[in-house]
Amino acid sequence: MAAAPSRPFDYLEGLPGTVFFKLYQQPSTALAIFRRMLPDLAKCFVMALLYLKDPLPAGDLEGWVKSGSIKERDNALSILGRLHILSNTVTSDNVRAYMVTNPFSTSLRQALTGAEQTQSFGVLAQIPPQSAVPIPELDEYARRQWEGVLGYMVGTSGLGAQREAGLSKGVKQLLQAGHLVEVRDRRVEITQDGFAFVLQDVSTQVWHILILYVESAEAIGMDSVEVLSFLFLLSSLELGKSYEKRNLTSNQLRTLTDLTDFGIVYQDSTEATHFYPTRLATTLTSDSSTLSNPIAGSLTGPTGTSSGGSKAGTGFIIIETNYRLYAYTSSPLQISLIALFTTLKYRFPNLLTGKITRQSIRRAIEMGITADQIISYLSTHAHPQMRKHNASRATSNQAGIPSVLPPTVVDQIRLWQLERDRVKATPGFLFKDFVSLTEYEAPCRYAEEIGVLVWKSHKKRMFFVTRHEQVAAFLRSRK
Amino acid sequence: MPRAVRGVLIECDPSVKAIILKYDEERHDYIVEDLDDDRHLVIKESQLQNLKYRLGKELDDKVMQPDESESE
Numbered sequence: 001m002a003a004a005p006s007r008p009f010d011y012l013e014g015l016p017g018t019v020f021f022k023l024y025q026q027p028s029t030a031l032a033i034f035r036r037m038l039p040d041l042a043k044c045f046v047m048a049l050l051y052l053k054d055p056l057p058a059g060d061l062e063g064w065v066k067s068g069s070i071k072e073r074d075n076a077l078s079i080l081g082r083l084h085i086l087s088n089t090v091t092s093d094n095v096r097a098y099m100v101t102n103p104f105s106t107s108l109r110q111a112l113t114g115a116e117q118t119q120s121f122g123v124l125a126q127i128p129p130q131s132a133v134p135i136p137e138l139d140e141y142a143r144r145q146w147e148g149v150l151g152y153m154v155g156t157s158g159l160g161a162q163r164e165a166g167l168s169k170g171v172k173q174l175l176q177a178g179h180l181v182e183v184r185d186r187r188v189e190i191t192q193d194g195f196a197f198v199l200q201d202v203s204t205q206v207w208h209i210l211i212l213y214v215e216s217a218e219a220i221g222m223d224s225v226e227v228l229s230f231l232f233l234l235s236s237l238e239l240g241k242s243y244e245k246r247n248l249t250s251n252q253l254r255t256l257t258d259l260t261d262f263g264i265v266y267q268d269s270t271e272a273t274h275f276y277p278t279r280l281a282t283t284l285t286s287d288s289s290t291l292s293n294p295i296a297g298s299l300t301g302p303t304g305t306s307s308g309g310s311k312a313g314t315g316f317i318i319i320e321t322n323y324r325l326y327a328y329t330s331s332p333l334q335i336s337l338i339a340l341f342t343t344l345k346y347r348f349p350n351l352l353t354g355k356i357t358r359q360s361i362r363r364a365i366e367m368g369i370t371a372d373q374i375i376s377y378l379s380t381h382a383h384p385q386m387r388k389h390n391a392s393r394a395t396s397n398q399a400g401i402p403s404v405l406p407p408t409v410v411d412q413i414r415l416w417q418l419e420r421d422r423v424k425a426t427p428g429f430l431f432k433d434f435v436s437l438t439e440y441e442a443p444c445r446y447a448e449e450i451g452v453l454v455w456k457s458h459k460k461r462m463f464f465v466t467r468h469e470q471v472a473a474f475l476r477s478r479k
Numbered sequence: 480m481p482r483a484v485r486g487v488l489i490e491c492d493p494s495v496k497a498i499i500l501k502y503d504e505e506r507h508d509y510i511v512e513d514l515d516d517d518r519h520l521v522i523k524e525s526q527l528q529n530l531k532y533r534l535g536k537e538l539d540d541k542v543m544q545p546d547e548s549e550s551e
Contacts, residue, residue: 424490
């Protein structure tokens with residue numbers, strides 16, 4: 001599965017090259033980036049170049065790709081460049097060439113073939129098997145902590161069923177610093193970003209939180225590179241094994257304690273000599289997102305103990321074409337999420353019924369939730385029966401995701417949103433006053449190629465772009 | 480000599496565009512460039528929030544909505 005552009009990728013991309021240099025010193029980081037961040041074609045390139053001593057002429061490498069897939073090739077090369085994995089150089093006879101950058105290649109080779117120094121992947125603790133914490137218990141701990149974080153954000157305490165999962169002050173401060181919640185008059189209120197956050201799937205949420213954590217690390221006197229490479233280390237650990245804390249630095253120990261609050265790692269107490277990564281940590285950089293399903297499933301499951309169930313059996317929401325919604329859940333978190341955009345009607349011990357109405361959707365949209373978020377939440381958690389029912393007529397919507405929801409409902413939710421947002425606004429720059437059509441055409445085509453063009457008119461010889469720097473430079477260069 | 484002007488591209492229904500044009504006639508303080516088709520125009524960035532608010536209010540008042548009965 002090709003890794004989609006994601007928040008961790010965006011964050012990494014924005015870092016300066018010197019940070020990459022430090023990050024790639026660690027074999028675990030190099031491997032994690034390789035596993036999680038690269039599309040398949042980029043992986044091919046890296047593997048092919050990894051053991052080459054000399055740069056490979058660009059023409060040779062580009063010749064591997066069929067002419068029909070030039071777009072994929074350029075995309076892969078651009079990602080590799082932006083992550084500072086591949087560098088452009090010249091061979092001895094002055095031909096343009098590619099080569100894998102140094103700390104990355106050494107580290108990835110070490111990760112693949114092993115090396116004397118293995119601390120980069122953690123040190124296993126020697127403890128008797130009977131005293132080890134079993135995996136179901138780790139899952140339960142991760143689920144409880146994570147649901148506690150989400151519950152704190154949406155304020156499930158209003159429903160009276162949620163006990164605080166021992167959230168530390170640091171967790172609450174982090175959520176506030178990330179503008180996911182605001183505290184007004186000692187009451188916690190969720191923000192727009194917070195809404196978007198709670199409706200995402202668990203692995204995206206974990207990354208979001210971790211990036212906030214890395215960003216705030218500098219403020220509390222920790223080196224963000226050190227924290228980041230420690231996260232990559234955690235992600236390469238094995239679920240159900242315990243690891244030594246002895247060889248960790250003081251900053252890493254501090255991070256470990258903070259991550260315990262989120263349920264990303266587990267330790268018996270802060271004085272314990274070893275720690276366990278939970279499923280939240282070990283699936284961070286795994287290539288297949290389905291691995292996180294057991295957690296998501298137990299988060300959303302009716303009783304919270306269904307993690308042993310089949311992967312497909314994790315959904316619990318049924319929507320009919322008449323906008324009525326049935327949710328087989330008793331989780332206060334899920335109920336308050338559904339209540340954000342549904343008019344609730346009845347609540348039974350394991351079932352909740354309600355109706356999606358114009359008012360309820362408008363209310364949600366006024367709070368800053370988008371129609372797409374609601375739709376993606378509903379389809380993520382659709383009941384297996386709905387998937388079965390719709391599998392026969394598996395139609396794809398524009399985004400290419402097979403729709404499991406009734407199309408009428410999906411369309412109507414979008415229409416209700418459009419009613420609110422009657423105008424679509426795109427900030428940017430209008431280019432105008434071109435003397436001739438030829439003068440207009442070249443920059444316009446250039447803007448389209450670099451993907452900043454939003455609107456154009458041949459008749460008026462004007463076009464609108466989201467960013468002007470490159471187009472302006474292009475215009476100057478043609479003078 | 481080509482120029483670049485900062486602004487916000489607005490994409491909307493022809494009816495909404497007509498309303499925006501009407502607002503602009505009052506003091507000419509919204510529109511940077513009328514793009515001469517039914518659906519697009521460029522407005523000043525500073526006026527975007529104001530415009531959205533005015534539009535929302537006006538259309539909520541004027542557009543009829545069918546009553547939603549709580550019964551089935």
